[in-house]
Amino acid sequence: xxxxxxxxxxxxxxxxxxxxxxxxxxxxxxxxxxxxxxxxxxxxxxxxxxxxxxxxxxxxxxxxxxxxxxxxxxxxxxxxxxxxxxxxxxxxxxxxxxxxxxxxxxxxxxxxx
Amino acid sequence: xxxxxxxxxxxxxxxxxxxxxxxxxxxxxxxxxxxxxxxxxxxxxxxxxxxxxxxxxxxxxxxxxxxxxxxxxxxxxxxxxxxxxxxxxxxxxxxxxxxxxxxxxxxxxxx
Numbered sequence: 001x002x003x004x005x006x007x008x009x010x011x012x013x014x015x016x017x018x019x020x021x022x023x024x025x026x027x028x029x030x031x032x033x034x035x036x037x038x039x040x041x042x043x044x045x046x047x048x049x050x051x052x053x054x055x056x057x058x059x060x061x062x063x064x065x066x067x068x069x070x071x072x073x074x075x076x077x078x079x080x081x082x083x084x085x086x087x088x089x090x091x092x093x094x095x096x097x098x099x100x101x102x103x104x105x106x107x108x109x110x111x112x113x
Numbered sequence: 114x115x116x117x118x119x120x121x122x123x124x125x126x127x128x129x130x131x132x133x134x135x136x137x138x139x140x141x142x143x144x145x146x147x148x149x150x151x152x153x154x155x156x157x158x159x160x161x162x163x164x165x166x167x168x169x170x171x172x173x174x175x176x177x178x179x180x181x182x183x184x185x186x187x188x189x190x191x192x193x194x195x196x197x198x199x200x201x202x203x204x205x206x207x208x209x210x211x212x213x214x215x216x217x218x219x220x221x222x223x224x
């Protein structure tokens with residue numbers, strides 16, 4: 001158990017809908033990262049927050065957004081969902097801003113039908 | 114060209130074999146090097162972390178970094194069926210702060 005908690009574990013939704021994925025980082029960690037893993041794309045970095053502020057941005061679509069709250073939990077919002085958004089979404093956390101040792105949650109499996 | 118290249122495998126070895134997993138990278142600004150293990154779509158688990166050229170050993174696992182060649186390796190000695198998983202190398206450029214992952218190598222250890 002990495003100490004990073006993600007909910008929900010699985011969800012199925014229709015195209016065009018919006019979902020929110022939730023992440024609680026390990027105790028004491030200030031950075032939260034979101035990654036997307038699909039079969040053909042591997043593990044893709046989406047976005048990083050550090051202590052409530054956006055720190056780095058990767059290949060995140062404009063339909064997706066994230067935030068980190070004062071209690072350090074984070075949410076990833078996915079809207080206008082398309083079939084191609086079906087993937088495992090991982091949250092990870094680390095103590096500092098530099099992602100040299102990050103710990104992953106178990107992921108949220110999103111299926112868009 | 115991808116920033117981190119990793120042979121996708123699958124790599125199949127008999128139990129007890131020495132396994133060598135490799136990645137190459139293109140960005141000389143990369144400073145930190147990690148290996149993660151991922152079981153069947155579970156969360157990646159951090160195995161090894163190093164920031165310097167040379168070897169780092171932890172039990173049956175040895176991580177090797179050659180910055181001059183931009184080449185990193187993970188060796189697994191006395192491989193076990195429980196080592197069957199996908200192994201991902203990950204590299205971070207401190208300027209970017211986020212890990213860049215290789216595509217992963219699927220390893221199968223046959224009993």
